[in-house]
Amino acid sequence: MTHGSFGSAAGVTGFERRIARRLLEKRGDPRLRIVLWNGEEIRSSDQPPVGRIVFRDRGVVPYLARHPDLGLGDAYASGRLEIEGDLTAVLKVFLAAPDGRGAMKHLRDAWRMWARRSHSLSRAKSNIHSHYDLGNDFYALWLDEQMAYTCAYFPTPSSSLEEAQVAKMEHVSRKVWLRPGDRVVEAGCGWGALALHMARHHGVYVTAYNISKEQIEYARQRARREGLSERVEFREDDYRNIAGRYDAFVSVGMLEHVGDENYPELGRVIDRCLLPHGRGLIHSIGRNVRQPMDPWIERHIFPGSYSPKLEEMVGILSPNELTVIDVENLRMHYAKTLEHWLERFEKNAAAIEARFGSVFTRTFRLYLAGSIASFFVGNLQLWQVVFQRARSNDLPWNRSRLYVPGS
């Protein structure tokens, strides 16, 4: 591949045309079109297109062929490939298409792998774009005011992101049946919003773990500011070092970064720290199918991240005599959450581009839009799994208390 081909001129060979048409046909959807560098449009039907994928130079074709794992995203990020029309809408069509074969299969897997690695905060900072210091300020530009970087729970589809993040924290709190005085451990606490919510609204004591120094510092400051330092302890430490025993275990958006080779250890950690009557909740992005991590993405985008099957999430628990009592799939809530993030991101796109540059901005945009699409078309799931000790009968009679306060 020669980058010298960038911006190369007009002529399209019959071979190039065939390759482009083949890429389109492999998508199996007539609502996409490809526009070549000379303006020529490749289409498989006269149906009005959802959008058009524009190859700005002829080098894109061999580039995609040579880099099936990330070529498409990379070409988009660099601007050699443009998407005309609503980016998210195009990605929904692209990602919902039936599995292709060969190179296109790889391409699509790569996109899906990429899109699913949306929560690796600390790693994102060092890997998505390692020469930028993203920092808290960056996330504050497009997350909610409490900086929750996980799927929200929208009371209605038109609720605000702020309302939905609070509703999520409340939903989680009710699912683990918090009672005043309970001791709660949180594995992977982000900027601390959930830990502080539980302490403030449910009168519990929280020990919250996170290996991100910057997030922990932010969370501690907030706890001091809000007078909750006595009730919430933020520990800069790995979940594997969780000490003590607790009435409840919660982990929201950490499992994606644990790595499936560590699931048995996570199960033992939960087993070790949960009191006999204890309840727990694991909230994670998931998938219906197990797919191996693409090596390129593993190395360059979100190293060590993995979205488990529900079977794998349950498999963390069952060997340790922990019983699943409730599972809820919130994937449409994650699509909605990401729509809010992307909307806020776009409002600040000029500032972000000025600070981080075009390639980073386009990369991040594609990641957010691709994630919306992945949840929307059902390639990604968001499961909240509630569990308790197998021998414990300290559980609510039914789930109505999640929906009818006081029931």
Add this chain to the structure above:
Amino acid sequence: MTHGSFGSAAGVTGFERRIARRLLEKRGDPRLRIVLWNGEEIRSSDQPPVGRIVFRDRGVVPYLARHPDLGLGDAYASGRLEIEGDLTAVLKVFLAAPDGRGAMKHLRDAWRMWARRSHSLSRAKSNIHSHYDLGNDFYALWLDEQMAYTCAYFPTPSSSLEEAQVAKMEHVSRKVWLRPGDRVVEAGCGWGALALHMARHHGVYVTAYNISKEQIEYARQRARREGLSERVEFREDDYRNIAGRYDAFVSVGMLEHVGDENYPELGRVIDRCLLPHGRGLIHSIGRNVRQPMDPWIERHIFPGSYSPKLEEMVGILSPNELTVIDVENLRMHYAKTLEHWLERFEKNAAAIEARFGSVFTRTFRLYLAGSIASFFVGNLQLWQVVFQRARSNDLPWNRSRLYVPGS
């Protein structure tokens, strides 16, 4: 083993005493005592016992040793072993004890295996006690008025069994989001109560499969009597022969009899019969751990029955691009359901014993009491798993409609 030892007299050797004490110690719970045939009591503490296990003759000891897989249940059924105190309470202590080793481990596994095989209706008729014709009349003696032989859903712990079975049918109907005019297929319909409920209260058309001739005939008669024959078709056929395509698939209490070797085929059946927007629900007894079927029980009690892990239930769906959207564990509702069944059974115990004899009555009592205990102590689970096609977004925004009608 010589049955001639039955009723044998007094003397207890030091060896017999040691064996009995060892059995007790293996339970690891001081709340049980063993009474030997000469009245001698073996105890491991002075704590007031929950109950006493009485060995009526010295032959029980070698009998249990030689028949670790079913000796205890068999000895109880024959009356050579008696349980003093509340049977269910004793079984709760017995079944909640930590795993023993060796023979006691086998014994306990056998009990657990036995207790978990509670739903194999047609097989139960030919296998639990093959020389009795149990028939619909027998079940009518202790099931609810609609003859639902599956876990009910109690609005409150004090609701009646009749209320709770209707509430279960309504809960299932709401979980699969029935809408008027929907076509529903039911795999394993028992005496037809759920199919008729869905047709009557949700305006759907149901095709219900069952291989039990007697149940199907009963269900058809009821449909005719209630004027629902146009809306509900009862087919005497195997779930593997399900034909047509449907808006919803439901299966309540059949999976236990499918056999895990057939799970892949069940998944393909669901895949074949479910429309693109379709939803489904599988309701089954389950376990946290996979345990091999005991050969003796497999042969004599509930052949072909198996209680899956939740991972295995999910594994029926995920290979077929079916996404889990909701899982609920109702094990305490099953314990409560079984309490009602046992209570009704005991009210009719004299009539049942007169017709079926003492061994059968004791066998059935032990099965019901053991099942209560198994669900209560958490050895058995009852999972309702709701799913839909991976690509479908035809799903409710949240689960509040299960709890807040009209939401």
